[in-house]
Amino acid sequence: MQGHFYRRNRGSGWWQGQFKGCGYRFTFPRRLILDVLSSSSMHLSAEDVYLEVHKKYPGVGLATVYRTLELLVQMGVVSKSDFGDGRARYEMNKGPEGQRHHHHLVCSNCGLVIDYADFIDEEAKLLKKVERGLSEKYKFEINSHLMQFYGLCEKCKGKKD
Amino acid sequence: MQGHFYRRNRGSGWWQGQFKGCGYRFTFPRRLILDVLSSSSMHLSAEDVYLEVHKKYPGVGLATVYRTLELLVQMGVVSKSDFGDGRARYEMNKGPEGQRHHHHLVCSNCGLVIDYADFIDEEAKLLKKVERGLSEKYKFEINSHLMQFYGLCEKCKGKKD
DNA sequence: CTCCTATTGATAATGGTTATCATTACCAAA
């Protein structure tokens, strides 16, 4: 490995701090993976990330991508979702500038996934309330939540299958 | 296969109707699988179901269990969840007597899953509202939703890892 | 600069789920 060309990219200091704060090293492959994740607004699979990273720097292996993604999920930086196509999807949760939390709308027929944040404000209020109630009743310390709606998208609705 | 001993069990007529109504046959293995699912309040994996069914009738294969579970999910009778342990979990959604819809509280550390329905009334209202809004805006026909909270259970909270 | 340890890359192994295919069971119609 010869990862000595550190590209000057926004937020690298912030990221470095995040990693160090968690007791991890901020390595070159990890930086590349974060780059890919933060420059895409898609729901990327581990392989998607791997292919993208591989373009920029072919020396990064698939295992490292999986390991880093897992790490980022544990750090709360990335969230992992399952849309039912047999592979996990990853997307940025928060960054230096912060990012809007959103939920998903999944078409059970064609797999289309729509992010929405429109009704989040109202949802958020209730979610907070529910979280408080649940925390108290079940002595749980709630850190995150997952919320998805399943149904048929416009196109699949028409096809009546 | 010699599935000629139809056990007289509650709701079999109802189930038969459900299957026929969807254009499927109500076979012996399917009945057994439904029995297992409805007599357990746990979140069963496909293998759990297989082992249980296998006890009563060793002639039922694993593939049939998977196929039937998938079918039941499509029929909306069973819901499939992922609690992050690498295998899907199945549980009854509705039955002859109906059953209370509930959500999950998942411990990210030990994997404990708690079902709750306590705050459902309030949640339900908002969910309906959100569903209406989303349906309209994104032209989606929403059929179901998934809602889970992640965090640390009472025991794991204490151990600070 | 040096040392210790976390991290990495290549690859084998794992294991849940799905596909395949010959056989069997269901059920409507004769």
Place this chain on the structure above:
DNA sequence: TTTGGTAATGATAACCATTATCAATAGGAG
């Protein structure tokens, strides 16, 4: 009741995303 067409089944091989392994390398504190 018999029959015929087709859905369903069981055994097993195949699939494939993810994880484990391990020797080699890089990060960073001192």
